[in-house]
Amino acid sequence: MSDNLYKPDLMEVLQVERQTADVKSVRVRFQDAARARDFSFRVGQFGLFSAFGAGESTFNICSSSTWKDYLEFCFRRTGRVTEALWEIESGDTIGFRGPYGNGYPMEAWEGKDLIFIGGGIAMPPIRCAVWYALENRSDYGNITVVYGARTVRDLTFARELDEWSRHERVRVVQCVDPGGETPDWKGEVGLIPSVVERARISAANAVALVIGPPIMIKFTLPVLDRMGLREEDIYTSLENRMKCGVGKCGRCNAGPVYVCKEGPVFTMRQLRSIPNDF
Amino acid sequence: MSPIISAAALRELIDVWIKSGKQVAAPVSIAGRLLYQRIDSSGQAVLDSALRPANSIKDFVFPRHERLFGYRIEGRQISLTDPKPEERDQIVIGAKPCDAHALPILDHVFAWGSNDEPYERGRRRTAIVALACTAHDDACFCTSVGSSPADETGADAMLFDLGNGSFELKAITAKGRTLFTQHAQPPATEPRPSGSAPAPRFDPAKIRAFLATQFESPFWAEGTLACLGCGACAYTCPTCHCFDIVDEGSAAEGARVRNWDSCQFPLFTAHASGHNPRSNQAQRQRQRMYHKFAIYPEKFGAILCTGCGNCARNCPAGLGVLGVLEAIDRQTIKTDERQPVQT
């Protein structure tokens, strides 16, 4: 491996899947077989993915760390890099640096019920943890996934949501904003905080992972509080702008915390102790 | 006692360095302004212990624009090439102590968790010969951040201007000793002129106390109104080190480069979604002050400031970090404004 911190590994694109009108997921594998063999990561970690000539962007590794042959990431088409990534096809080459960040404490969550709450493009960083838990099924209690998007067409990984719900002790609650439903929509209609409240999820021995727009998190937290979840049992993943991913370029900090190195995963209790700078 | 070296001998030595293929940088006078620049003859160097350049020496170890690697796209295949590393020895002569001091401070972050190879190489190949200050101006405040006009931190060798056309030479590191092996002359007998230290400009304890409790203070909006949001302070600061990474080139080939960036620019933290955690100048100024005087000290045990005063000297709005610090120093912290201390 190069000692050049900023030089990515080259990855072969295996598969590109269109999730929504502006979201795609991509499966890639290391070109270098030895690197592929040695590579490991924790779910919840992220990488910097490059489209050469356009630049690199930060995305969660949304595949499970138990899957050994490839990595997946998912992005929404919003800027220069994602415009370029939007054009890639299987067989193309992209770059990857990582894994970076702390990841989810999956070991600490063993023996507990898992509650995953996500909105919109927040599914990928939840998906990796769901798959990890399913592949280590005996280590975890009940799994509840509450996932919402503006409309039915904005739901990502829709097939997998159905697949998860067929697993034992797994409940998937899908919801769309009022007006976003289709005639044959069987899921919930409503905003995530109220859907979570209606879902009557047992929080007795649970941890929650809540990822989504700040406004969604803000209104979901009181619901979780009423359910009896403690702040230290509610986790989230921050998405601050990053360039280096390794704590040097100076832009991702929230107060004294460098999100790229000391995050992106925090408990709500940790977040409350750092300044509102994210 | 350290040896002395005449100014003439020093210039001869600089030319020897240059002729032997070393890169040499020094303060140079350009249109009435002193700036650190690479030189190709000792005659360009302005070795004046009373003058402070308007930029910093960080450009020589952490360049404003640097290639991280090259890329070449051929069909679906991509090849990456490491840049040809600059391995020549480099000497910065006549660095101000406040510039030299910045490098050991920067070492912390560039080695934090992982080694930043380009920076590390820049450090490895560079020797710093600092020139102790004998004068200060209205913007100098080294003494307020725990430094002094003759601070040796970060220097491989120190020169002290004896005021008679010669310098007392003190080698500090092995690298510094190697530079001057041929010039071990008779020891200095005259006493070093004592540098004129700037009077304290603010109370560091008060700054600490303010930052510890006043993150949400209205001061940040009121006290930073003059800031125009340029990067003149950051880019001439010896310790500011934030950077951007971008690809430059054609669709066929190009390079990923790293460029200086500044927390004072709105786009610095703007998310792709449009959300910006620091969407106004007050928040950006606040970040700058916290980074330098709270976050960096907490993480690495060093203030991210050497008191060189370039921020104030170069600020078109007469503010700079110094201006904000002085304004904080004038604040009275009202108890009802206190915030819970951060953990």
Place this chain on the structure above:
Amino acid sequence: MSEAFEPKIVAYVCNWCTYLGADLAGTNRLEYPPNVRVLRLPCTGRIDFNLIVKAFEAGADAVLVSGCHPADCHYTSGNYHARRRWIVFRRLLETLGFEMERIHFTWISAAEGKKWQQVVTEITEKTRRLGPYTAYRDLCEAHQ
């Protein structure tokens, strides 16, 4: 460098006159040097100065900007606006010490296939004599 130098010339032309003029040169089988790369824009009024800079950054040895004769603009006054901008832009390039013989402005109508042929031939020959625009290329390859 001993190999014959073939200048790279970028021509920004308007859609309505010069592009058709160049096309006419083609249909009339008028031969002209292949050194020119034609880039078609709606109007000379749309030919932003940054495009000219970009051409030199990309290694052009000369740039030609061409559109409709005065009073002939498809959009009534795009070429008049462009002419004003060129007057000022040329002054900027002069102040910078740009090699002014490498930037050319012409009016070529849809009927002037012959003029297109002449202009391109002359610019190519002139640029060939000048040699490559090394001053700009050095700039772009310099790494400080």
Place this chain on the structure above:
Amino acid sequence: MITRLRETCRRLLDQNKVQVVIGYGQRRPGAAAHPVFITRPEDVGQLTWGGNCFANLTVYLKRKEVKALGKAALVVKGCDERALVVLEKEAQVERGDLYVIGMACDGVHAPKCSACVVRTPRFADELIGEAGSAPGAASPAAPDLLDVLMAKPAAERWAFWKSEFSRCVKCYACRQVCPLCYCERCIVDKNRPVTIDTSASLKGNFAWHITRAFHLAARCVGCGECTRACPAGIPVGLLNRSLADTAKGNFGYAAGMDPAAEPVFGAWSSSDKEDFIR
């Protein structure tokens, strides 16, 4: 003059005619004046006036943080006021939302003063003082840098700018300090597509300075703030001046002088010269 200035500002604030006064203050004797923002009548004592008031305060009219303070009274010199004329012409300033305090000026020891044409503001809501009979130039007449430059052969001019721009670090002080650089998002900050390399390389620096100068062509009022602000000592304002000369010579236009004059690029004439077009 200072007393009158303070009285005026106290009155304006007392009567709530304006919510903020943008003026000059001074921290220490001998120091350059710096911008102050006075919102309380009791603070008008901070206001000062004199030969050290270099800054062109009209730049603050573009700052959203300053706009948020409410209606402003703005202290201007005659030269600064020209920027106001352009801003109004370009619909950036609503003159009725502004109270202009014009200061008759005897020069601020800046090179630009030697060519001063407006020593007394012409459009102020209130004019303070009378320009003395002394010549505006405080500095001895030095050979004009632009004349010297233009007398040189092109290759030397090129070498000059190459050397000057090699020092540019892309801090954008020249842009930020300019009252007329008010774009919401500067072209150099746009990346779809990248028009100007953001690197402080010679290539990126030339592209930047060409763009900056041309975007200000026939708009720049020659306040000289860009040159003053450049930490690398690059006389960037020379380019603007050169273009102002051309605007004057070819179109008889001087930016910010005649509010009724049509902006150079907002108009055209069938008689514009075209000796360079074949």
